[in-house]
Amino acid sequence: MGASCRTRASAGPAAGWSVVTTTRPARPDSGAEVDPRRWQVLWVCLVTGFMTLLDVSIVNVALPSISSGLGASGSQLQWVVTGYAVVFGLALVPAGRLGDSYGRKKIFLVGLVLFALGSLACGLAPSPEALIAARIAQGLGAGVLNPQITAIINSEFRGAERGRAFGRFGATVGLSTAVGPLLGGVIITLVPWQESWRLVFLVNMPVAATAFVLGLKLISDRASAERSRLDWVGTVLLAVAVGLVLGAVQEREVLGWTLVVVALAVAAASGWAFVHWERRYAASGHLPLARPGLLKAPGFGPGVLLGSLYFGGFIAIFFTVTLYLQDALRYSALEAGLTQTPFALASAVAAPWAGKRVAAQGRQLVVRGLVAVVVGLLGVIAVVELAAPAVGDQWTGLLLLVPFLLAGFGSGVVIGPNVNLSLANIDGRDAGSASGVFQTFQRVGSGIGLAVVSAVFLSVSASGDPRDALAAALGVSALLVLAALAVALVDVRRSGDGDGSSEPAEDDDGGGARAGADRGGETGRRAA
Template sequence: MKSYADTPAESDVNARMVLGICVAMGFTTLLDQAIFALAIPRLRDGLHASASQLQLIISIYSVAFGVALVPAGRLGDIIGRRLLFLIGLAMFAGFSVLGGLAGSAQVVIAARLLQGLGAGIINTQVLGLIQDLFQGESRAKALGRYASAGGLSGAVGPLLGGLVLGWAPPDLGWRLLFLINVPFGAVVFFLALRHLPRRRPQPGRFSLDTGGLALLSFTTLALMSATLTGDGGLLSARTCLAAAMAGVLLFACWEVHYQRRGGTPILARGLVRSPGYMLGTAVAMFQFAAGLTLGIVSTLFFLDGLRIGPLLFAGLSVSSALGMLASSTRSWRFVRRFGRAGVATVIAVYAILVVVEGVAIVVLPASAILLAYPAIGLLQGLASGLIHAPNQVMTLAEAGEGAGRGLAAGFLQLSQRLACSIGMSWGAGIFLTTVTRGAGLAAYRSAFVDALALVLALSVGALLAALADTLRRQFAMRAGNTQYADPDTTIALSGATLGANVDG
């Protein structure tokens, strides 16, 4: 096992090994996300899960992932990344076994929650290890390779999931999609145990905003509870919304109080005072939620409404992942040339494509929908690749003075994760309450359009935030602020942002 004290040649070899471990782990955790949506119909049938239970199964992973990011990142800085990486990996693989052997929907919900915590712990250590071991251009290349794992998993995952579900008996297929994480996890755990560098605990005061994290989690869960259908919620939707509003106010007050006491809050005052950062965060929250909500609703429509097999749907969906991967690799050129105005334009194009997909679902016969969907998905993927990374580059470049960019990136990831969990729960709830098992295609078309209205509203929210930031930048340039006229300022953080972008 190597350490940071190796010779330069040994350190270089070990750094490449560590990067390989990080890329493999990124691929494994993102593969789980890419294939799990395909298992939802089979899981529902096998465990007789209710609509509200399915909503939680779909969304609880993202909540747990987001909640783990901030404390895991801080703990990694203090006690070392190797230990937390191994703990997170053991959780992710171990609770995959729990999910695969589950006998009830409640156990699956618990397994997805604990898997999400493990994946969130791993994610922060991976990015931290890359930051520790690589500098300059080497760091940007390492982050690019890690990001490529996300694109590869998005393309390979659905096909692998479709093959497993198509080959295995119905009640076994979804279990295998849980258990497939175990051999990957075991191999990576052995390699990590042997090759990840040890690091002595860092002295100094450990500041963790547990109060802010708890209030933010409470607010998210309250909003999710308001979306649960049937008898899934213990309280009424109105009560949950009131609790969420109270949670937002308490979170704002607590953050001010905590920073005055000398702590490091989740949302630092410098970030709040940066309109560019706050607007960019809003773009990320709305657009990520729109994309993932559209993905889960499309999966339910094609598998339940059109009653096509998982493998065929996986093949139809690959074009979107490939489109996003292709445009992401050129997104730095796009942001350098067109800036925030270009991102706003592409968001508008994405919203139009959402409408086009809705029209195609309603108007076209089933056979024509199967032909149109890959083409529409390809265009949506191309648009997404030109939105996410450029938006995050510009958002992190706007981090307020006194607020570190590591803290800014952490809150950006956290906020978009929580937004995605709410959007997916809400979208799935709209779809599942509109149709009943055995309903005709017309009912599924109607349910899809109802859920698509939410996706379109989220895209419009992202567009409004992007337009507001575009106008702000234009006014600043007219007032003589040359920061926004220099394209190198905008793309300076592209390497770091690429690493922060892969989990969405």
Template sequence: MPENKTPHSPTAAVDPRRWAALAVVLVAAFMDAVDVTVVHIAIPDIQAETGASTAQIQWITGGYALAFALGLITGGRLGDLFGRKRVFLVGVAGFTVTSLVCGIAGNPELLLAGRIAQGAMAALMVPQVLSIIHVTFPKNERGKVFGIYGSVMALGTLAGPLVGALLVEWNLFDLAWRPIFLVNLPLGVAGLLAGAWLIRESKADKAEKLDVTGVVLATAGLLMLVLPLTQGRELGWPAWTYLSMIGSLPVLGLFVAWERRLLARGGSPLVVLSLFERRSFAGGQGVQLLFGLASGVFFLAWTLYLQIGLGWSPLKAGLSGMPLSAAMMAGAGLSMQVLVPRFGRVVLQGGALLAAAGMAGFGLLAHHYGADIALWQTMLPLVPMGLGMGLIIAPLTDLILSEVPHEHAGSASGLTNTTTQLGQAVGVALSSVIFFGHLGSGDPASQVHAMPRAFNGSLWYVAAAFLAAFVLLFALPRRSPGTPSATGAVAEEREPAHAS
């Protein structure tokens, strides 16, 4: 009788359509990466047409990120339990429908509701991307795949403002800002049809019921932590923001206690805490947090510096970031396909130092030239920063997931994405102390003269975060299990099909 081989079994045949399936999930990841930032460029047009208040605009931009961050862990676990392909397709369908809602919204209330729902659908869709990659590709191909993934994410993050600027300026079909959402419709429909055909289904061997208590506790704890970090600066840090962040600690502690108890009773926890016993996973989460923190501080300060401090148009500001995107793509591909297989962890540490050097160089240029800095001078330090970030982002994902059993790929993926989102939220919150602290009180538009000094001050904190990541990377193994060795020999694949 032939052996029954599940898609995630180590003895299962390699999926011949895996590269086509990869294209589908990467398009979904790209859509999310773009949608995180694309709306910022269109804020003036949205406010003018819909009459949205300042508070509503803040929630239109922050509501997506908040719903996304809160749902990632649950979304990843749902894929483990009920099928990664199934949950991915539900997420893509929901993301497409909510994009339509945002695109046709005639008032700020509907647009806000659409953005929050869009973030929730992204939380179903995005964790499946990494978990589908993890269970679909054999170890000897994952280096190349994660290099491609890192390049696509880098492109999406930097393309958001540029895509938004172009769509708003083109005013397609006289729709003003609406195409920034409507452009997702053809991509979503194509992704839904292609995904249903190309992606192979996979899920945990023993599909237990969802840990509802864990979902409630995790969501409540993260909400109490992330909401103040997301909205605190705009609200002037009232007392409730501090109380909420302090209160999140016992709630998250209760969540950890519940997960341990559930696992001891033989249940299926939302987060498999034993994953943190693996150096690659635990250390990688810390680096991911610092990476998100550095991004949160840099991109907010950089955007305000270029558009308000230097008076550049959204399109010019977006174009100035293209070297960063190109360098990140090059670094991601080079690290996974050439450098990491030969040199291992030291490549990531070199990337951290390179990114820190880029930020220090940018700080020196901003300090010396002030508001007279030229376009090419703002581009120059973005090259080492982009290369450094690219050298980190792709292999870090591979290292984090390298020792994760297929059984828990979704949970690990959701937690990894949540860590990044949390880091970015902390980074944006720190900007109130770092960037806006240097800027002084009052509307940023009235503090143009202080922008270069505030931006310069922020960059040293970003450089410090990358230096801290360099140190923390020592916690990771020198090589990812299963990567080619220095002699070119590929380690034998030994992945358990079940949880350890």
């Protein structure tokens, strides 16, 4: 059934994001039968997402081996990490829109091939320069893949099943982030090969090949009827804004604070230009990268801000704890990874549990998860500052078990449900674009949070006790999580969530114009 989309035009530049939908447009997948292979498709998506997110952190423990094997300098090693992360972030929104327009299956497979070829080139790299170039190609593949994954989950599942699917996605994110250092440590420690660091990248090849075959067979190739050429001006403006932010915060020591401030000012100007260009581009009848009004969709704006703040604190935890254990306590890479395993296991258990409850509890569930993370981080600080000195630092790893279990469980309750609730009101034709925007803000939040937290850790450790440095750094992480908690509480209060017991509404034609499980007072806008 067709639908009209009535909008209120902007009164001028000050109106900002101007298009407000009053009648929900028809979803491109409206009326489509539920795919009986959707759970198989989900596992293909989860394994692929795990692989790309794992490569954000697994390389960290391999850097000393790469340095000795290729003779890489400290600056080159930094670009091995930074190149992947920056390009990953740059590709998300354009790739999401390409998936909306040309079919998520096609773009998913293209991204998978790019990632696999980049991984192969990393594993065979003869020089530091070649490795950096390969990591950039790998990051491009990851950036193309990831918005397709969340968009596919968003479009293939309905109702309570959707919560369970995003719960498993949340478990994947938590596991991949926390297990990366452990898996890298296992490979480098146990494989009797002088250049075992190459296996950190080559291990992706059989996984990518299997995912490609299964994706080709199982994923439905649905595309929007609103096919359009890519918005290149918007792409460039967004790339400049995101690239300068990520590059500035990750290369702050090389650039110096003056250039960092200049880069961030240019990024802000580019972001402002992007917003105004997208509004004009959409008004002229073209399909923009991010449709004006997207951030005003119920639950999406708060979810984006919450996710950015949470990932700013969440990602930095593992970096600072690993530095402390390896540098101050002389743990091996494997021992440091094992110490953080309880976080990953608790997150993996909590995420599916939360996925079954998000439809009934809504954003209230995320609030409880954030509280658990904060309490867990405070527990880690207490162990490091009070318990470990009393019984001996050699017991630190064991003493961290309980607070890491609590923080990991809370993290599993936050990540998947927040994605689910944030995308619940997004029209199917914008699922890829919205997923790209959501993940781009997460990457920016991660980069800024990691830069701030690591700067605090290194600054305090340079002039004092490493124990105090870790406590200070984790205190900053806890503050970022508390800021995410404040966003969640405001959203619960503003939306009248109550117990969050409402279910997403469905379109008359079964297409699933979902009104968001966290919106007790909201009803789905139906197709005309």
